[in-house]
Amino acid sequence: MPILTTAITTFILLVLIGIVVGIFMNRGGRSWLGRRVAEATGIGDVTYALVGIAxxxxxxxxxxxxxxxxxxxxxxxxxxxxxxxxxxxRRA
Structure with a gap:
């Protein structure tokens, strides 16, 4: 059972790390205009969070x-x- 608990904990931590980094990079890494363009094209917090998780x-x-x-x-x-x-x- 400890292996399963460790695996679940690691999975949850990796997902949380990806979400936090993704949202940080989306909100803190762009200028105001860049965020507006990203919102208009549909590239928002969810997309950045998913890329961060990956x-x-x-x-x-x-x-x-x-x-x-x-x-x-x-x-x-x-x-x-x-x-x-x-x-x-971002560069692609």
Whole structure:
């Protein structure tokens, strides 16, 4: 049962990390005009949150591949992955 609890906790934390980073990047990373254009085209908080969630999962699993041992480093990799994914997504 502890493995299941850890897996559920990790899943929830990765989703929360992605949502927080996505909303932060949408609201704090753009100018006022950029936010208005994004709202007019339909790219809002939900889209940024979903891209952030995808990035947090990618960052976490890249951390697992790199064998980052302390779990704190894995969550830092998830945050970095979410930021990097959103930055690259904006430039595409």
């Amino acid at each position: 990035g947090s999962f990618m960052g976490f699993h890249i951390g697992v591949i790199l064998e980052l041992l302390p779990s704190l480093l894995l969550y830092i990799a998830a945050i970095a992955g979410a930021f990097l994914t959103i930055i690259l997504w």
